[in-house]
Amino acid sequence: MNATAPTIPRTDEHLLRPGNTNCGGCGMSIGLTMLDRALTDAAETCSLVIPACCGIVTAGAFPTTSYGVPTIATTFASSPAVASGVAAIRDLNEEPGQVICWAGDGGTYDIGMGTLSAAAERNENIIYICYDNEIYGNTGGQRSSATPARARTTTTPWGKTQDKKDIMTIMAGHRIPYAATLSIAHPEDFAHKLATALALKGMRFLLLHSPCPTGWKSEPADSVKLVRLAVGSGLFPLYEVFDGATYRINVEPDGTDPAEYFQCQRRFDAEEIDLRATRRACADRIQRLQALATQYPADG
Ligand SMILES: Cc1ncc(C[n+]2csc(CCOP(=O)(O)OP(=O)(O)O)c2C)c(N)n1
Ligand code: SF4
Ligand SMILES: [Mg+2]
Known part of the structure; x- marks a missing residue:
């Protein structure tokens, strides 16, 4: 008997159903809704593989679920391995x-x-x-290596001293077919990148800046504004990397002062932040990407 991957044809069901328990203004909810739209537009079926995180709490209590597609809950560390197995069965069949x-x-x-x-090194088809x-949200807001410097979390109550890990460079270093950053403040760019990812095969990595009003101590209504400020200031650039080799910047920073981003979140103490150093770091980040995009431009 052939094992079958748990994919089903899309119905008029949404990927994220209404009535879930996510906090108001949760970037993850908006991201799931935008993912749903991209899949629907591309007439794609999908199954989700989700480790321990807010995203699996979203599903709710068995036998009901907030997900309208087949969803596998995995242990914290294993979702890429589980997804690799599910994708291998799908491709075999x-x-x-x-x-x-x-x-x-x-x-x-x-x-x-x-x-x-x-999974990236094997170029799994996921x-x-x-x-x-930028925190362990589901367990009370502890710091992660994605937490930016100076952010206060439950385990860094005086502000984190280390910088955010540059995971895009790590993933690009695996020379996977596609790595890109996403923002819920730029829906057309989001849709374009999902369409690009859906058209490719192999390992595709997407990094979504996802506001968390509960952990960021921000107003739920400010979520989209916040991540727009992050893109505009160069704190979270929007770009693509193909095969770890060629680069494209999708939205150029618009001169927003990063101070505006910090001021809207009580996880930062604005007086503790070295704004000159932060502005310089943003400029350096963008200049480095611009140099890569000029020297090694992506086609088209
Ligand atoms: C091995 C292991 N360690 C710790 C936990 C507890 N735990 C569950 S979710 C979570 C935090 C997840 O953080 P993140 O991946 O950033 O997702 P978020 O909660 O922010 O959505 C932790 C520490 C666990 N389930 N398994
Ligand atoms: S804690 Fe943060 S990520 Fe989790 S559901 Fe609430 S807003 Fe969303
Ligand atoms: Mg998190």
Whole structure:
């Protein structure tokens, strides 16, 4: 008997159903809704693989679920390995559909890094989306290696002293077919990158900046504004890397002062932040990407 991957044809069901328990203004909810739209527009089927994180709490209590597609809950560290197996069965049976890992930053930057790196090195045929809320949100807001410097978390009450890990460079270093950053403040760019990812095969890594009003101590209504400020200031650039070799910047920073981003979140003490150093770091980040995009431009 052939094992079958748990993909089903899309119905008029949404990927994220109404009535879930996510906090108001949660970037992950908006990201899932935008992912749903991209899949529907591309008439794609999918199954989700989700490790321990807010994204699996979203599903709710058995036998009900907030997900309208087949969803596998995995242990914290194993979602890329589980997704690799599901995708291998799908491909063996020549079935259609995408296997999509939907994982938090803790499961991606930290505890799942080993299985993620292994799946990337094998160029597994999966889409991996990290919704990066820059903390372990589900367990009370502890720091992760995605937490930016100076952010106060429950385990860094005086502000984190280390910088955010540059996971895009790590993933590009695996020379996977596609790595890109996403923002819920730029829906057309989001849709374009999902369409690009869906058209490719192999390991595709997408990093979504995902506001978390609960952990960021921000107003739920400010979520989209916040991540727009992050793109505009160069704190979270929007770009693509193909095969770890060629680069494209999708939205140029607009001169926003990063101070505006910090001021809207009580996880930062504005007086503690060295704004001159932060502005310089943003400029350096963009200049480095511009140099790569000029020297090694992506086609088209
Ligand atoms: C091996 C292991 N360690 C710790 C936990 C507890 N745990 C569950 S979810 C989570 C935090 C997840 O953080 P992240 O991946 O960033 O997702 P978020 O909660 O922010 O959505 C932790 C520490 C666990 N389930 N398994
Ligand atoms: S804690 Fe943060 S990531 Fe988790 S559901 Fe609430 S807003 Fe979303
Ligand atoms: Mg998180």
